Amino acid sequence: MPRPLPHLFFLFLLLFIFNAFSKSPWKFFEHRYRYKLSDVIDADRFVKKERYWEAYKNGKLVGYVLISKDWTPNLVGYSGKHMETLIGIDTEGNITGVKLIYHSEPIVLIGLSERQYHEFLKQYKGKSIKGELRVGREISMDVITGATVTAVVQNSIIVNSARMLAEALGILKVRKVSRRRIKKTYERIPWEELLKIGAVKRVRITGKDLGLKTDEVYLDLYFAVIDPPSVGRNLLKDRVYEFAMGKKANFVLLIFSTEGKVSFKGKGFARGGIFDGFNIEQGGVTHIFRETDYRIITEKDLKVKDLPSFKEGGLFFVNSEFIDPTREFLLNLIVPFRVDGEKKVRNFSVPYRIPGRFLE
Amino acid sequence: MNRRDFFKFVGLGGAVVGIGSLLPSQSVAGRRGGLKYEVKPGELDEYYGFWSGGHSGEVRVLGIPSMRCLKRIPVFNMDVATGWGITNESKKLLRGKYVGDTHHVHGSYKDGTYDGKYLFVNDKANNRVARIRLDYMETDAIVDIPNCQGVHGLFPQRYPKTEWVVVNGEFQVPVPNDPRKPPSKYYGVHTIIDAERMEIVCQIILEENLDLAATDYQGKYSMANSYNPEQGVTISEMLAWDQDYLIIFNWEKVREALRRGAYTVVNGVKVIDGTRKTGYPGLVLRIPVPKNPHGVNVTPDGRYAISSGKVDPTCTVVDLELVDKAFEGKIKPEDCIVAQPYVGLGPLHTTFDGRGNAYTSCFIDSTVVKWNIEKAIESPRRSKDAIVDIIDIHYQIGHIMASMAETKEADGKWLVALNKVSKDRFLNVGPLKVENDQLIDISGRKMKLVKDEPAWLEPHDCIIVRRDIVEKVVKHRHDMFEHPLAVTKSEIIRKGRHVIVKMTANAPVYGLTEIRVKKGDKVTFIVTNNDEIQDLTHGFCISNYNINFVVAPFQTKSVTFIADKPGVFWIYCTNFCHALHLEMRSRFIVEA
Numbered sequence: 001m002p003r004p005l006p007h008l009f010f011l012f013l014l015l016f017i018f019n020a021f022s023k024s025p026w027k028f029f030e031h032r033y034r035y036k037l038s039d040v041i042d043a044d045r046f047v048k049k050e051r052y053w054e055a056y057k058n059g060k061l062v063g064y065v066l067i068s069k070d071w072t073p074n075l076v077g078y079s080g081k082h083m084e085t086l087i088g089i090d091t092e093g094n095i096t097g098v099k100l101i102y103h104s105e106p107i108v109l110i111g112l113s114e115r116q117y118h119e120f121l122k123q124y125k126g127k128s129i130k131g132e133l134r135v136g137r138e139i140s141m142d143v144i145t146g147a148t149v150t151a152v153v154q155n156s157i158i159v160n161s162a163r164m165l166a167e168a169l170g171i172l173k174v175r176k177v178s179r180r181r182i183k184k185t186y187e188r189i190p191w192e193e194l195l196k197i198g199a200v201k202r203v204r205i206t207g208k209d210l211g212l213k214t215d216e217v218y219l220d221l222y223f224a225v226i227d228p229p230s231v232g233r234n235l236l237k238d239r240v241y242e243f244a245m246g247k248k249a250n251f252v253l254l255i256f257s258t259e260g261k262v263s264f265k266g267k268g269f270a271r272g273g274i275f276d277g278f279n280i281e282q283g284g285v286t287h288i289f290r291e292t293d294y295r296i297i298t299e300k301d302l303k304v305k306d307l308p309s310f311k312e313g314g315l316f317f318v319n320s321e322f323i324d325p326t327r328e329f330l331l332n333l334i335v336p337f338r339v340d341g342e343k344k345v346r347n348f349s350v351p352y353r354i355p356g357r358f359l360e
Numbered sequence: 361m362n363r364r365d366f367f368k369f370v371g372l373g374g375a376v377v378g379i380g381s382l383l384p385s386q387s388v389a390g391r392r393g394g395l396k397y398e399v400k401p402g403e404l405d406e407y408y409g410f411w412s413g414g415h416s417g418e419v420r421v422l423g424i425p426s427m428r429c430l431k432r433i434p435v436f437n438m439d440v441a442t443g444w445g446i447t448n449e450s451k452k453l454l455r456g457k458y459v460g461d462t463h464h465v466h467g468s469y470k471d472g473t474y475d476g477k478y479l480f481v482n483d484k485a486n487n488r489v490a491r492i493r494l495d496y497m498e499t500d501a502i503v504d505i506p507n508c509q510g511v512h513g514l515f516p517q518r519y520p521k522t523e524w525v526v527v528n529g530e531f532q533v534p535v536p537n538d539p540r541k542p543p544s545k546y547y548g549v550h551t552i553i554d555a556e557r558m559e560i561v562c563q564i565i566l567e568e569n570l571d572l573a574a575t576d577y578q579g580k581y582s583m584a585n586s587y588n589p590e591q592g593v594t595i596s597e598m599l600a601w602d603q604d605y606l607i608i609f610n611w612e613k614v615r616e617a618l619r620r621g622a623y624t625v626v627n628g629v630k631v632i633d634g635t636r637k638t639g640y641p642g643l644v645l646r647i648p649v650p651k652n653p654h655g656v657n658v659t660p661d662g663r664y665a666i667s668s669g670k671v672d673p674t675c676t677v678v679d680l681e682l683v684d685k686a687f688e689g690k691i692k693p694e695d696c697i698v699a700q701p702y703v704g705l706g707p708l709h710t711t712f713d714g715r716g717n718a719y720t721s722c723f724i725d726s727t728v729v730k731w732n733i734e735k736a737i738e739s740p741r742r743s744k745d746a747i748v749d750i751i752d753i754h755y756q757i758g759h760i761m762a763s764m765a766e767t768k769e770a771d772g773k774w775l776v777a778l779n780k781v782s783k784d785r786f787l788n789v790g791p792l793k794v795e796n797d798q799l800i801d802i803s804g805r806k807m808k809l810v811k812d813e814p815a816w817l818e819p820h821d822c823i824i825v826r827r828d829i830v831e832k833v834v835k836h837r838h839d840m841f842e843h844p845l846a847v848t849k850s851e852i853i854r855k856g857r858h859v860i861v862k863m864t865a866n867a868p869v870y871g872l873t874e875i876r877v878k879k880g881d882k883v884t885f886i887v888t889n890n891d892e893i894q895d896l897t898h899g900f901c902i903s904n905y906n907i908n909f910v911v912a913p914f915q916t917k918s919v920t921f922i923a924d925k926p927g928v929f930w931i932y933c934t935n936f937c938h939a940l941h942l943e944m945r946s947r948f949i950v951e952a
Contacts, residue, residue, distance in 0.1 A: 080892065080893075106939075239828045240828075243832070272893065273892070273893040291893070292836075296404065299403065300403065300404070
C-alpha cells in the first residue's frame with residue numbers, strides 16, 4: 001500500500017490551541033484526542049463532502065466517515081457537552097470503526113479509566129446499523145457499568161449519527177409514513193380494557209428475566225401515550241391531564257411503576273439531568289429524556305383506583321421529530337442489577353403504538 | 361395535534377366546579393371526614409401554604425397536609441444563606457432596612473380566585489409592602505408606605521383581577537408626621553397600591569385606626585376593622601367606647617375623588633380626606649360593631665363580611681348586598697348587620713369551608729368554633745344556636761385559615777390554627793419556645809385535629825392554595841437574560857479604581873481562577889450560574905470579606921464592596937453542587 005500523502009488523506013485536529021486550555025479552569029475536564037480519518041476505516045483516500053467524507057481504497061469507494069457533532073450535536077452527556085465521535089461505515093451499513101475525539105465527561109469521577117471507555121467503543125466495529133444496537137443488549141456495558149448516562153448518550157450519538165448518514169445516502173431505507181391524527185373524542189374506558197387493547201402496556205421484570213435465580217420483582221411498570229383523551233383522561237385526574245396537554249410537546253408519555261427493586265427513573269437525572277434508565281426508539285433513532293421534559297406523577301395524580309400499590313411515576317414530554325407515536329416505537333428499559341456485588345445492566349425493549357381506534 | 365379542543369372541554373369542566381363550590385353541601389355533604397394527612401416519601405402535598413413570618417421578616421412556603429416547610433423566602437430581612445441584603449439586587453429593594461414584621465400574606469386574584477402570579481405581604485415595622493413573584497418564589501418589589509404607621513391588614517382586589525392592593529395603618533399618626541400635633545390630629549390611613557407597578561395610587565385618612573383588611577368579590581369595596589376610633593394613645597383610652605367600627609371604603613368614590621382632584625399631596629402621595637365631618641361624601645361607611653374588633657373576613661360566596669369581636673364573645677355578620685343602600689343613606693349603617701352569634705371568648709378571625717359554615721378562632725378560650733352562617737341569621741342575636749362544633753387547640757389561637765377559604769373556590773378540606781404558644785406540645789427548648797401550627801381536618805361535620813407543627817417566630821397568618829394553581833406558573837430555572845448583567849463569558853473589566861469581575865459558575869468551576877485587585881479598589885462581582893440542571897445552585901463566598909450569596913440555575917447576582925484588606929482570599933462555593941464542590945474555588949488577591 002502506498003503511503004498516503006498527508007495533505008490529501010489526513011485531517012489533523014491539533015490538541016486544540018493548547019495555551020488557551022492550560023489557563024482554563026476546565027482543563028482537567030476537557031479531553032481532546034488526535035485522530036485521522038483512517039482511524040475508523042481502512043482507506044487510502046478521502047473526499048470531503050458536506051458533513052461527511054467518502055473513503056476510497058485503491059480507487060474504489062469502500063465507505064464513509066463522519067464526525068457526530070455534524071449530525072447529532074444536541075445529544076449531550078453529563079457535562080452538557082456533546083461527545084464528538086468519529087464514525088466509519090462501509091457501503092453496506094456496517095460500522096468499520098468508532099473513535100472518540102472530544103469529550104468532557106467526568107468519567108474519572110465514577111471510577112472509570114479512559115482505557116475502559118475506549119474498550120467500550122471497540123465493540124461497535126463490525127456491527128450493522130441496519131439492526132438493533134442497544135446498550136445492555138447488542139452493546140455490552142460490562143466494561144463501563146456505572147457510567148450509564150454516558151454510555152446511553154454515546155450509543156445514541158453513534159447509532160443516530162450513522163443512521164442519519166446512511167439514510168441520506170440511501171443505504172438505509174426508512175419508511176416515510178405520514179403521521180396519523182389522534183382522535184380528540186373521549187370515551188370512558190376501564191383500566192382492564194386499556195391494558196387489554198394495548199393502550200397501556202405493562203412490563204414486569206423479575207430476577208429470572210435477568211438470568212438470576214430469584215423470583216424477586218425488579219420492575220413492574222406501566223406506560224402509555226396519554227394524548228388520546230380516551231387514554232389520558234381515564235388514567236390521570238383532569239387537572240393533571242390538562243396540565244400535560246397544555247405543555248408544548250409532540251406527544252406525552254406516562255410511565256409509572258407499582259413495585260420493584262429498581263427505579264425506572266434512576267438517579268442519573270439528579271446529577272446530570274438525564275434519565276439513564278429508559279429511552280424510546282423508532283427506526284433506530286433513540287430519544288433520550290432530560291429533566292426539562294419531565295413532570296413527577298404520584299399516586300394522587302392517577303385516576304386509576306385499583307392498583308395494588310404505587311411506587312413512582314412521571315410524565316415525559318417528547319419533542320423529537322423522529323418518533324411518531326401513531327407508529328410502533330420501543331420503550332427501552334435499562335435495568336441495573338448486581339451479581340455477586342458486581343454491577344450489570346440489561347436492556348428490555350417493549351413495543352408500543354397508539355391503538356388504531358384512537359386514530360383518525 | 362390541536363390542543364384547543366381540549367381547552368374548550370376543560371373550560372366547561374372548570375365552570376361546573378366553580379358553581380358547585382358556591383352551593384352549599386353538594387357531594388361533600390354528609391362526608392364523615394377522615395382525610396388522609398400522611399404524605400408518604402415520594403408523594404407530594406395537595407396544597408401550597410404561604411405563611412407570613414412575623415418579625416423574622418420573611419415569608420414561608422409549606423406543603424399541606426404534611427406541614428413540611430419547603431422554603432423560606434427572605435423579604436424584609438437579611439438572609440445570609442441566600443445573600444438577601446448582601447447582593448446589589450436585594451439592597452436596591454431593601455434600601456438599608458433589615459427589620460421587617462410580616463403579618464398578612466395574600467395571593468393575587470383573577471375572578472375571585474388565585475391566579476398564581478404574586479404574593480403580597482405587609483411590613484408593620486418599617487411600613488412597607490412587598491411583592492413576591494410566584495414563578496421564582498422570590499421578592500421582586502418593595503414599596504414604602506409614607507404618612508402611615510403600623511402597616512398591618514393587607515388585602516388584594518379579588519375581582520375582576522388584582523389591580524389594587526389595600527393596606528391599613530393600625531397606628532394613628534399626624535399626616536404629615538409633625539411631632540407638634542396633638543393625638544386628635546392623628547389619623548389612620550388606608551393605602552391603595554397599584555399591584556403591577558407597585559406604586560401608591562392614593563391614601564384615605566380618617567380618625568379611626570385600621571386593623572385587619574378585606575375586599576369584596578365584586579371589586580366594589582375594601583374593608584377595615586377599627587378598634588381605636590377613640591384616637592386614644594393609651595390602652596385605657598383605646599378601650600373607652602363600647603362600640604367601634606367596621607369600616608367600608610367605596611372604590612367608586614375613591615376613583616371619583618381622584619378624578620375630581622379631591623385630594624392633597626403629602627410626601628408625594630395623593631391623600632383623600634375620609635374623616636367624619638369633612639370627608640369626601642359617600643367614601644367611608646362606618647358600621648358599629650362591638651368593642652375592639654379584630655378580624656374581618658368575607659364569605660366565599662361574597663355575600664357576608666364577618667367581623668370578630670375580640671373583647672366581645674360574638675361575631676358580627678354584615679350583608680354586603682345592603683351596603684350600597686347604607687352608602688346611599690336609604691338605611692342606617694347598623695341595618696347592614698344581619699346576625700350576631702355568640703361564638704366564645706376572644707373571637708379573632710373567621711374562615712370558611714364553602715359549605716355555609718364559618719370557623720372562628722377564639723383566643724381566650726383556645727378553641728376553634730364552627731358555626732353555620734344561615735343558622736346564625738335565623739337565630740336571635742347573641743345566641744349560641746348556630747354553633748355546630750367546638751374543638752380545643754393548643755394554645756392561644758391567633759389566625760385561622762382553611763384551604764382556598766379566601767377564594768370563591770373554598771373547598772372545606774383542611775384548616776390551620778396558628779397558635780401563639782406551644783407550652784408543653786414539644787420537647788423543651790429553653791425559655792424561648794416555638795409556636796404551634798395545628799392542622800385540622802374539616803371535611804366532616806366534626807372537626808378533627810390531626811397534626812402539630814412547630815413554627816419559629818412568628819407566623820401570623822397564612823393562605824392555603826391548591827397545588828395546580830401554583831404549579832402552572834412556578835419554574836425550575838431563571839430566565840437568564842432577564843438580568844441585564846447575565847454573564848456567559850468570564851472577564852475582568854477595570855474602570856479606574858472600579859474593578860468589575862464578570863464570572864460564570866458551572867459545576868464545579870468558577871469562570872476565573874484568579875482575580876487580582878489593588879487595596880482600596882471598589883470591586884463588583886457579577887456571578888451567573890450557567891448550569892441548567894434543575895436544583896444545581898452555586899454559592900459564592902469570599903473568605904474574610906463578609907460576603908455570601910447563592911445563585912440558582914441561570915440566576916445572576918452581584919455584589920459591590922471595597923477591597924480594604926490585602927492578602928490572598930479564597931472564594932468558594934457554599935452551596936453543594938458537585939462531587940468536586942470542595943474544589944470549586946478561586947483566589948481573590950488584594951495587592952497591598
